[in-house]
Amino acid sequence: MPAPPGEDFTGEQKRYLEGFFAGIAAGAVSFGDLAPAPAAPAGPALDDLTKEERIKRELHPFDAIEQLVLDARWNAKPEPESVFRYKWNGLFWLNPVKDGYMCRLRIPGGVVKSYQLRELASITSELTSGYIQITTRNNFQIRLIEPKNCPEVLRRIQGCGLHSKGAGADNIRNITMNPCAGYDPYELIDVRPLVNELATLIIGSKEFYDLPRKFNIAYDGGGLISSVEDTNDIGASAVKIGDEVYFRILLGGVTGHQTFASDWGVIVKPEQLNDVMVALLRVFIQFGDRTNRKKARFKYVIEDKGLDGVLAEAEKHLKFKLTRLPPDSPTQEKRSHSQQGHSHVGIYPQKQEGLVYVGASVPVGQMTAKQMERIADLADSYGSGEVRLTVWQNFIIPNVKAAYAATLAKSLKKLGFPCEQSPLRNGFVACTGSKYCKFAATDTKGNAIAMMDYLDKRVKLDKPVNIHFTGCAHSCAQHFMGDIGLLGTKVKSESGEGYHITVGGGFGENRKIGRQVFSGVSVESLGETLEGMLKGYLKGRSSPEESFHSFCNRHSVNELQVAFDPAA
Secondary structure (H helix, E strand, O other): OOOOOOOOOOHHHHHHHHHHHHHHHHOOOOOOOOOOOOOOOOOOOHHHOOHHHHHHHHOOHHHHHHHHHHHHHHOOOOOHHHHHHHHHHOEEEOOOOOOOEEEEOEOHHHEEEHHHHHHHHHHHHHHOOOEEEEOOOOOEEEEEEOHHHHHHHHHHHHHOOOEOOOOOOOOEOOOEEOOOOOOOOOEOOOOHHHHHHHHHHHHHOHHHHOOOOOEOEEEEOEOOOOOOHHHOOEEEEEEEEOOEEEEEEEEOOEHHHOEOOEEEEEEEOHHHHHHHHHHHHHHHHHHOOOOOHHHOOHHHHHHHHHHHHHHHHHHOOOOOOOEEOOOOOOOEOOOOOOOOOOOOOEEEEOOOOOEEEEEEOOHHHEEEHHHHHHHHHHHHHHOOOEEEEOOOOOEEEEEEEHHHHHHHHHHHHHHOOOOOOOOOHHHEEEOOOOOOOOOOOOOHHHHHHHHHHHHHHHOOOOOOOOEEEEOOOOOOOOHHHOOEEEEEEEOOOOOOEEEEEEEOOEOHHHOEOOEEEEEEEEHHHHHHHHHHHHHHHHHHOOOOOOOHHHHHHOOOHHHHHHHOOOOO
16 A cells, blocks of 8 residues: 655555554564654644644645636636635635736746736736736736636746746745846845845745745845835845945844844855745744734744744754854945935936936836836837836836936836826835725725825925825735825725824834824825825924934824824
């Protein structure tokens, strides 16, 4: 009764063999060369696991592809267990909001080619709603895919060299990096090879498709545009010590849980960085909580074991010892610049002589298939056929000859994607919202665009302000790190929609969790409230150089409520 190749014995086979050897033993027959049965793997009992963990053990989500194809034949809605399993292929069932799927891609580092943009535009126009969204993990999402079209969408995504594998649920999400890696004259190191190497490891290894919960990784090699690495489960931040570049590792960031990543106290050589990444992933796989979804993030492993405990466990998976570095050790950090600004929009010189990159603003990250086709054309005509996505839901076209930059910017503006700096409009970020997400309490993208237009006519800012709209407590738009953060909620009003408002959030050098100043502000009065907040800042700041972030963080909540009062 041999076990299937590469697999363990089934439960029935194991019971038969146990009975067989028990009978042998009863007959006083022994096998001296037999090794003792291996101990059962440590971990919680099946009954203690969460529903999601039990679903994964009943059938691995990748093995549900046959059911996905059967659903497509009949254009059938998925069963509840399939809803969870199909997320392993990047497919999210939108019911009860819509009867259809959203497909999230994997685009490591946000690097996409013009031919891929054209195929995505074609998929979107032929098989979905016709709209594409840039996410806050420099990625794409396409929405409203009928069940009958899912296999074809997956096939065509893979056919143009992209992936959706592991883009949702208990997997490593899209890896983020500085959007101008390799081009930015201020960067300490080009992180693209590291991002691509880890992405290849993840895509090709089944080991990384059964995590306790989702996992975010970001690489920051320095430069003008941050990767916001301190909001990730692991953030790698380049530093210079003497003449050499190392990475400091940040662990446990989950801004939705009001936590930034903590400095691990080690430095890692670039050539060892991905070994450390893999070791930390294995620590999470081993110790992550599979009995409580709310406590299953890496942050809680760190809280349980401490940074030193995580270090000890990680070193068990490494062939080298990690180099400890006291937090106050002198290092040459990334070149000083205002990460709260909007340096992802505009025309900037590259390290390559005579070339620039052009950053365009995409209102709340949404575009049509026709717009995407035109972006691909412009990237070919003026650049090198490459486009970089940003965590700010915008895009950048690199490798543009300086003489053609103004012409490209003019074409992008005509297309609906302005390249001019706007301290107000360039700082808006919005999650999917209630039109397509069952968790969202508000139409975040619609509300954000309305507020953009409303405020732009009434307030003239001279300093950048970041305004983040998120529809639920999952905080996909990371509202806690915005200068102004808006968390959707239901209120008693004509629309029934409203927001809790936080202020003073930041990241990087301005790292701060925002404090709530208003609760349950209805959409109907939101414009007046935000106008009062921005005008109160302009009136009350200590100097024209004071940022909104600094203004908020030198006042108490009560003082801010008075300063932000529209009646004032």
